Amino acid sequence: MSDSGANLELWPVGNCQVSGMIDERAGLVWGCIPRVDGDPVFCALLHGDRPDQGVWRFELEGQVRASQSYERNTPILVTRLEAADGSAVEITDFCPRFERSGRMYRPVAFTRIVRPVAGVPRLKIKLAPLHSHGSAEPRTTNGSNHIRYLLGDEAMRLSTDAPIGYVLAGKTYRVESDQHFFLGPDEPFVGNLRAELRNMEELTRKYWRLWVRGLATPLEWQDEVIRCAITLKLCQHEETGAIVAALTTSIPEAPGSQRNWDYRFCWIRDSYYTVQALNRLGALDVLEKYLGYLRNIVDDAQGGRIQPLYSVMGAAELTESIAPDLSGYRGMGPVRIGNAAFRQVQHDCYGQIVLPTVQAFFDRRLLRMADERDFARLEQVGEMAWRMHDQPDAGLWEFRTREEVHTYSAVMCWAACDRLRNVAERLGKPDRAGFWHDRADAVRARIDRDAWVPDTDERDGFYKASFESEYLDASLLQMLELRFLEPDDPRFASTIDAVERDLRRGEHMLRYQKEDDFGPPETAFNICTFWLIDALARMGRHQEARELFVAMLGHRTRSGLLSEDMDFVTGELWGNFPQTYSLVGVINCAGLLSKNWNTVR
Template sequence: MADLADSGTSAHAYPPIEEYGVVGNLETCALVGPNGSIDWFPFPHLESSTLFAAILDADRGGQFRLAPTAEFETDRRYVDDTNVLETKFRTDDGTATVTDFMPPVDRTDHPREVLYRKVSCSRGTVDFDVEFEPTFDYGRAEANVESVDEGVLAEADGERVLLETPIDVEITGDRLVGDLTLEAGDEAWFLLRCAATENATTDPEAALEETKAYWSDWGHSCDAGDDCAFEGPWHDYVVRSQLVLKLLTHAESGAIAAAPTASLPEEIGGIRNWDYRYNWLRDAGFTVQALLNLGTGDEATDYFDWFMDLCQAADPEAIQPLYGLHGESDLDERELDHFEGYRGSSPVRIGNEAAEQLQHDIYGELLLAVDEMCRHGRALTDGEWARIRAIVEYVRDIWEEPDAGIWEVRGGDRHFVHSKVLCWAALDRGLAIAHHGDHEGPLQEWQATRERVRADVLEHGYDEDRETFVQAYETDALDATALLLPVLGFLPFDDDRIQGTIGSIETQLVEDDVFVRRYDGDDGLPGEEGSFVLCSCWLVDALALSGRVDDAQSRFENLLEYLNPLGLMAEEIDPESGAHLGNYPQAFSHIGIVNSALYLGYANGNETPGPPPMGVRLGEPNVDLGE
């Protein structure tokens, strides 16, 4: 385990973020630490309050720990290409494995709201400590824990969970403790039933085998000799990223969470702690591209239908930057003052007030996703086109206004270059969708506005003296989002202004040839943050599509070395220590990995399963309707 600096509490109570594994059932997720402790588990849904939250407060958050009594070393892995997690403990006296999983909710053979923990011994004898301390409503509700015929029942404020345990236990207040001794060949099961399913029969071994089969059947696969778009030394990391994205997908709605956690810090001890258990519409375009090229068309369609329904339910001006996974719009941000935060990082926030911000880039992201679906064969209904047309018309009205931007700065609205370019993209993709789908609309007006936006960005968003695009009008700050300009088709990759911008970002935002910071300059918040994994992927993309393929591949392979041994990545990386920062695992980071592998594959001559991805449609000029 990595050595942690003192943060005002016991450092060993907080494992490094990157040492956690994650399991889930397509409704919620649990984080399992290297010490056999489940330290994060919202229920019944990902955005619900928690049963365990020790990752945010080691003393008050609650946990469910199965770990050897003696000192141990740990190895961890997912079973093949599944989301079944194995933690192997080695002591001087023996070896034992804890297997954690939840059956996906669309498997009807077994109760869907059960967290399974299997303990098996393969060598010698291993004594286990068992600790079960559920906390309800982020530790704010007083729990009652008592023995019942079926096991141990914990309840508070009408919520209840049942732990089926094979051992005798001692209950002290709201905490259960016990011990378990296993010899080679022995196994034991702990079943945490998280709903009123006490009378449901369960065959744990059958549930395990069916869960393995579900994930193995679902994931991306290709045989030797197949033309795979993701061929390369990173192929297995792409498959794991796909499995992460599926794990963050809500089965009922199709929405994809940005991460399964809340308030993991971007700076240890700092205040940049946010709740990411929601879906950001800004992720739409590149998410759809990743899912479609991975061959997961059903998931791409479900996600597409979900956000199109959101657009239908609200006028364009009322569309929010983010929503709950069931489409909830009220994401009121609150602080949990009774939690100390991960390693003393406070405040601990739940909810996210960014839902109330103006972020004009979301309209471009939505149109990118629609265009991507159409290029893969999706025919729009008249109703869908009407929604899209209304969005493009709205963009014509608001593109000149300032906004909070993609990074959700809290220092006031500005004229962000990225937001302007995404408004341009909304108009550009609207024209393309209308042109190729033979849809009606005021296309001449859209084209005229598109050219006005482009001219405005080139005049006010480009610094001719420094030969680079800047973050916002009337500022010197750089922003990694400028790496997306050629990917979006705003300018070609060989344009001197694009190459100058890439060079400026390499000089000012890149550290150790791997890590890319989001931006420089003030963002209205104190403290620092790590490098943003997605921005590092954007640089890989820009280099690969600029013809610097060897450079791009080297940077990508170096970045992948910071994946944890399970293939998981947080939002950010500390360039000095290599530690993961921010919420974890992060969907955007894994989307970046998938798309960078796709672009590198394309640059190396691999065939894509559908039309060329964004950024390599260089032979397709922007739709021009003439005068």
Template sequence: MDPYPLIADHGMIGDLQTAALVSGDGTVDWFCCPRFDSPSVFGALLDHRRGGHCRVRPAEGPYTARQLYFPDTAILITRFMTPSGTGEVVDFMPPASTRATDNHRLYRMLRCVRGNVDFDVEVAPRFDYGRREHTTHATGHGVIFDSAPFTLTLHAVREPDDERLVQMRVTDDNAVRARLPLSAGQVRGFVLESGAEGPPRSIRPAEVVRAFEDTARFWRGWLAKSTYRGRWRETLNRSAVTLKLMTYAPTGAIVAAPTAGLPEQIGGGRNWDYRYTWIRDASFAVYSLLGLGFTEEAADFARWLADRYQAGRGGGATPLDIMYKVDGSSDLAEVTLDHWEGYRGSRPVRIGNGAAGQLQLDIYGELFDSVYHAHQHGLQAGHRGWQALSGVLDWLGDNWDQPDEGIWETRGGRADFTYARLMSWVAFDRGIRIAETLRRPGPVDRWRAQRDRIYAQIWRRGWHPGRRAFVQRYDSDVLDASLLRMAQVGFVAPNDPKWFATLTAMEEDLVADSLVYRYDPNASPDGLPGDEGTFSLCTFNYVNALAGAGYLDKARLVFEKMLTYGTHLGLYAEEIGPTGEQLGNFPQAFTHLSLIDAAVTLDHALDHPHG
């Protein structure tokens, strides 16, 4: 039996400072604490023997497991149907405060809803990616797992006269095991708390139920702010909640994914750490959430960006780094965890990210596009924000016309990527619009001249007459799916003959049964070994491009087919493999934000088919 569940066989819970993944059999096999980018406490997802886990499952007999989210929340329910009864594990994390804290609580509420179910519980943390030892101390009310300075406390959930989950056994490897028999109507379980101020305590079931209700109330209250009333409301609600779960509330930073090391090819080496905030990914996410009516996240992210700009003034070669830790620091040195075998043998397992020092000029276009979108939703840049924005444009005016590493963070050297030029054009275009609309000071004539130079250059060097398409980089004939955004950002008219020709060329080279590859690594070596699957962001961008070009039937079919690749919970990883499996870090902000964009665009196009 394969000890690694499918990537798709997971749900995510979180408290807006960190997150955990729970497999379909009730195992927490990924949890970093106290932040998304902190070392792992449970990491069995990347090494089933050394990574650590928290497992709850029926003790005896065959069982069938099913998962669902409590409607319109981030509360995950794993149901177990056994011959003797039906039980549930309800996993949730109450939202943490907007103040950074080491105190986080993961509730595992066990309940029997029919008959009788005996649960086996095993809690086996492995701190600091399994590199740090710990001691285990059991008391009459729970357990302390001590790996100084970090501690994890297990509080037993029980009635005062209930001895269940008190008879715990500490194993030779400093794990804890217990058996918990339940009958219909009973609620028990435990709470895992980091940074607890006192010793373990017994928690009454009624207290857990109140925490459950408060958590549900928070998520339903947040989701009620959505203005989306289109055809795919339930799907978009799930994607919105997923993006919100990847938001670090104390700063407004949004991580690209809550995981590290999940492979783009099983057994391959394209295994990256995505637990950080990319300017590009977060800007895209803010844009998508704004499209659903969520404005608070945009305002928080804008303040975070202004802080990054002020902190970096005069200290670096660029006004912004391409990525940061969630607290805004930029030490992302990449190291490998050689003691971990990786997901299904996919090595190396990397933490940190070596791409952090790359030059990626497109990030400024994504940033300005989101800022302009926020402006359209009534969020205006204040004095400090406009100083940062105008400073970025001044720098970009001197630096846009140079090779960079590109959106896909290839490690094959710098090139004149067309997408980088496209998004530089977007940065100037949106900056000019904001300045003129809000009467903000700045060298608008200079920015306009730079914008027009880029426009002329792309049409002259980015269009390949032989391929009859816009190409990945100048002086090449390679196609790249990043350019599916050209019409969406307004660079080319959606009915331009050259745009139609580009879509046709991409369909021939990059599209396979509606799924879209980023580029052909054989035609455009990227300095990395191995292959990868189709890139889900690109597939949803393809839907956008088709809808904008008037191919509505085709766009809807591609979108509906893409929805069939979602997991049982409506979640998506970064890529989809040849057999339809989810690949890469999970869940992926890129995919969920592009799903939202595609649905909003397609809804509008279907409602207004003639313009």
């Protein structure tokens, strides 16, 4: 095993077409083309034994310090590198995004501007992309102001006013004036590079600040929520509206665990929580595109059957393979491309896609509201929810070697039927409303019969994680959020007590502690901690929820973000980054816990 020094102190940049991760030393160590699930031409993050490959780095001679920050209310990153002799440079990273010629300009491009800010800095540029998942170096050609990189089926062109010979040779040289770099489409750069990139920088800055200006933020934790909101938007592939679970693949959930998954896809199980967060923010542009993506999934569903995840283009086939030339994060392979979970049976998907899509029947802000034709298609999904509510599945935790009737899946199937009743009433269809009401009641009765563990002399009763077993999992906390139970229901109080006793580890929550396909879990799952915070707040345990929320915020990276998992002893982050689940956890809990704006008026 190799240790490249990699960690999750990463700073995402992007434009809703491409995204990149900048590390603590201003290295672009992760970036895929032509979109988030494409070939990682910058892959040093997962190249533990060759961290000098698949990277774009500016190395300051004699460097002793580095500091980083985003420009306020933007994903524009500024990294300051300082040398022992007092010289310093600032590197500005962004992916252009702004309206031009009546449409959004968001090219497959990374823009970097180097500005000398003290002394006479000496810099070396290491620009070493790879292709074919780290297996090959590109062929290059160059002219007086550009370098062309042939990256398998793709090609990119670096346009720059820096000395091309120095860039190609990796030679250290004095930086005496601002230098501009545009790595983008393989076409001649039109116009004055310096002027055009500075204009792009200003227009991109203006776009993001105006976008943030339109958000509905809570009174408290505004900076935290804004950063998560910007990053959540970066996780959207704007062309289709899909929102990916994370921007990376194969960051292990725990050291050496082999729990390395590709999260650059759209999980249906995320959709309810994501839409909830977008509603809290009032981010209608992201919301409408996402609802459009989900409607396309429903339209394409054969007989109403929904699978757990899809590509950002809506493709159903996501064949999983190993990238043998990438040794993995800190050398902890394997690096997986694709995700075999698309083949799994996960019945919670039916509720997960119905719950967010029903909003379009009620929300009059939307440009395109849903109609009776949409309801007819959605009823096919509801029919599958009814048929599958008491059938075994892999569950939302995606067990690969066993199936049971999972309580969470059954509750989500109940929610699908319950919400279809609401839509039928909205559309003035009393017969269909009664139909779905009866089905929801039948599913509820089955859950109460088969998932409830009765009281004994030694313990109070509780809901269990599956109909067949008496183990617990953190998804039971969502019975309140999904409105299956009310906050004052004693059955939920006893269930949350049981879940906390079994799964809480100080400030953190495990998903479950039962051994799975890869052994017992070794880290806490961050969204489960946010679920606990949500449940505590809804039950009136407000102060306890606030304290736990503040503790979770304290574990964020310097970029203000969280990954999927956390070592509940050391607090170290693990799992893919930044995790959409964790982003929406911050947004939703902040909105729930914050003081009201009226308190300062």
